[in-house]
Amino acid sequence: xxxxxxxxxxxxxxxxxxxxxxxxxxxxxxxxxxxxxxxxxxxxxxxxxxxxxxxxxxxxxxxxxxxxxxxxxxxxxxxxxxxxxxxxxxxxxxxxxxxx
Numbered sequence: 001x002x003x004x005x006x007x008x009x010x011x012x013x014x015x016x017x018x019x020x021x022x023x024x025x026x027x028x029x030x031x032x033x034x035x036x037x038x039x040x041x042x043x044x045x046x047x048x049x050x051x052x053x054x055x056x057x058x059x060x061x062x063x064x065x066x067x068x069x070x071x072x073x074x075x076x077x078x079x080x081x082x083x084x085x086x087x088x089x090x091x092x093x094x095x096x097x098x099x100x
Contacts, residue, residue: 006047008040015087023051025083029068029076030057 009016009024027033061067065076
């Protein structure tokens with residue numbers, strides 16, 4: 001049995017607008033990881049550990065970007081705006097289909 005690893009945010013679907021991509025991007029927001037870390041090749045245990053760190057970092061802000069202090073809110077906006085623009089340029093559509 002082969003162990004699955006994360007492809008990395010640059011190789012992730014929809015410019016990383018997936019649950020794992022959001023964990024990586026939020027880790028950048030909170031300086032848990034440097035922006036150069038894409039998490040390519042990380043196994044599930046390592047991604048779970050990162051998720052727990054990101055979750056803890058969000059707790060003081062009720063997991064809401066609107067409650068972030070200005071500097072963190074600006075970082076969040078910058079990272080996510082770029083991801084959304086990139087994903088749209090690649091054909092991503094945020095509209096939910098009838099089966100979603």
